[in-house]
Amino acid sequence: MKHKMFIVLKHEFLKEVRSKGYLIMTLIAPLILTALGLLPALITSLNLSETSTIAVIDETGHFATHLAQSSKNEKMTFEFVSTPTTSTAIDSLRSLVEEKKLDGYIRIPKNAISDNGSKIVIGLRNTSDFDSRREIANSLEGIVLNERLANHGISSSLIDSLSPENSIEVLKVTSKQETEDSGIGFVAGYITGFILYLSLLIHGSLMMQSVIEEKNTRVIELIISSIRPRDLMLGKIFGVCLAGMLQIAVWALMFAMLSFLALPAIATSIGPSLAAIITPESLVYFVLYFVGGFLIYATLYATIGAMVEQASDAQSLAMPITFLIVIAIISMTSVIQNPSTTASVILSMIPFFSPILMMGRIYSETPPFWQIALSFVLMGLTFFFISSIASKIYRTGILMYGKKFSFKEAFKWVKYS
Numbered sequence: 001m002k003h004k005m006f007i008v009l010k011h012e013f014l015k016e017v018r019s020k021g022y023l024i025m026t027l028i029a030p031l032i033l034t035a036l037g038l039l040p041a042l043i044t045s046l047n048l049s050e051t052s053t054i055a056v057i058d059e060t061g062h063f064a065t066h067l068a069q070s071s072k073n074e075k076m077t078f079e080f081v082s083t084p085t086t087s088t089a090i091d092s093l094r095s096l097v098e099e100k101k102l103d104g105y106i107r108i109p110k111n112a113i114s115d116n117g118s119k120i121v122i123g124l125r126n127t128s129d130f131d132s133r134r135e136i137a138n139s140l141e142g143i144v145l146n147e148r149l150a151n152h153g154i155s156s157s158l159i160d161s162l163s164p165e166n167s168i169e170v171l172k173v174t175s176k177q178e179t180e181d182s183g184i185g186f187v188a189g190y191i192t193g194f195i196l197y198l199s200l201l202i203h204g205s206l207m208m209q210s211v212i213e214e215k216n217t218r219v220i221e222l223i224i225s226s227i228r229p230r231d232l233m234l235g236k237i238f239g240v241c242l243a244g245m246l247q248i249a250v251w252a253l254m255f256a257m258l259s260f261l262a263l264p265a266i267a268t269s270i271g272p273s274l275a276a277i278i279t280p281e282s283l284v285y286f287v288l289y290f291v292g293g294f295l296i297y298a299t300l301y302a303t304i305g306a307m308v309e310q311a312s313d314a315q316s317l318a319m320p321i322t323f324l325i326v327i328a329i330i331s332m333t334s335v336i337q338n339p340s341t342t343a344s345v346i347l348s349m350i351p352f353f354s355p356i357l358m359m360g361r362i363y364s365e366t367p368p369f370w371q372i373a374l375s376f377v378l379m380g381l382t383f384f385f386i387s388s389i390a391s392k393i394y395r396t397g398i399l400m401y402g403k404k405f406s407f408k409e410a411f412k413w414v415k416y417s
Contacts, residue, residue: 005231005238012239016206017246025202026247031254052076052103052132055093059110066143076132078106097125106136113147120144189336189363192286193356195248197329200293200355201322203244204301207236208314211305215398229395233306234387237298244294245287285362285372292379293355296386297321303390306398328356339365349375351382 016022056067056078067078079102081089096102104124111118120140127133227235300321308314331353335344339361348357348367354375361367 004227005235008227008232008235009239009242012210012236013242016240016243022243022247026250054078054136055096055102055105056080056108057089057105058108060108060112062113062147063108063140063143066146067139076135094123097123100125106140108140113144113151186336186364189360190332192359192363193329193332195251196290196293196356196359197325199244199248199290200297200325203240203294204297204321205318207240207298208301208305208318210236211302211398212308212310212314215306216309229398230387230391233299233302233391233394237295237302240298241291241294245290248290282362286359288376289355289359292351292376292383295383296351296379297325299383299386299390303393306394324352325356328353331357332360336360336364339367345371349378351375351379354379
């Protein structure tokens with residue numbers, strides 16, 4: 001029987017990897033995802049090459065030099081207007097902004113430095129550019145602070161010497177070493193979780209569709225006469241699992257080539273921290289969690305496929321399974337940011353969530369080994385329990401035609417098998 005299960009495994013693997021959809025997802029999808037990831041950066045770099053012009057009415061006479069200095073190597077230039085602040089002058093600036101001859105204006109009242117209640121007005125055509133808004137506001141606030149300190153006898157040289165700029169370094173502390181971390185752990189954890197999320201969802205659905213197709217074409221009746229239903233189900237699951245692992249291996253290889261060959265600038269900027277995060281140990285964990293998660297979800301999806309005859313019925317029954325995967329990916333951000341809280345530990349221990357959430361914890365703050373080992377044990381026990389029930393439903397369901405599925409009927413299949 002084990003030999004026959006291997007034959008099914010080989011057949012499912014070859015059928016999967018030879019399909020057009022598999023080839024498209026394996027070879028083209030990474031390129032599309034890479035392009036989508038690089039496109040925002042490209043657009044941002046193009047936007048940064050354009051300069052914004054801001055008109056400044058400075059009634060104090062103290063901001064011109066400071067603003068000019070703060071705008072060096074920035075995407076904004078300031079044009080200082082000597083016209084007194086009148087309603088006519090403001091209307092004129094508004095018109096220039098509306099005509100897109102200016103990107104905005106700043107009105108600095110005469111008592112901006114001496115009076116805390118005085119307001120500096122910033123008028124922008126595009127208030128959705130949060131970076132520009134924050135940059136202008138920070139520059140103006142810094143100038144006001146420095147001028148007020150100067151009025152109290154504190155020199156600008158003393159202010160500069162007291163500035164803590166570039167005096168803080170953030171390091172990631174592990175049991176082995178301290179390494180510089182620019183937040184790549186969060187990125188690696190989230191990308192890994194998202195890859196697992198897509199793989200479980202896509203290959204689980206393909207598994208369900210394959211069972212429904214074989215059931216409707218009555219091919220299953222011929223196959224089941226020479227192999228036990230449980231071996232058939234497990235052979236299909238392991239075959240598709242191997243195909244999924246091959247697909248992820250190709251994705252990882254393509255990503256490595258794009259990152260370290262085609263994108264040397266990115267590799268230079270994140271290389272050291274990335275190497276510290278993505279270790280052989282973490283890759284082993286990834287493979288094990290992929291296999292564990294796939295076996296659980298593929299078994300559930302295969303069971304759904306055996307219970308129905310139409311794909312439309314399967315989608316509604318599969319919603320609770322899909323919902324479990326969605327819960328895991330929704331919880332990912334919170335778990336990565338707070339990996340050691342009680343809620344994060346409990347969620348990552350639940351077998352249905354472990355493949356995604358535990359990988360996020362490993363990349364952000366590696367949990368104690370006993371937690372990782374316990375999650376593997378719980379996933380193994382869950383798969384054993386689910387597969388034992390699923391095989392009973394599968395054995396009866398794949399040969400059941402013309403009868404509307406009900407959970408009451410499925411319970412009878414399990415009870416009397």
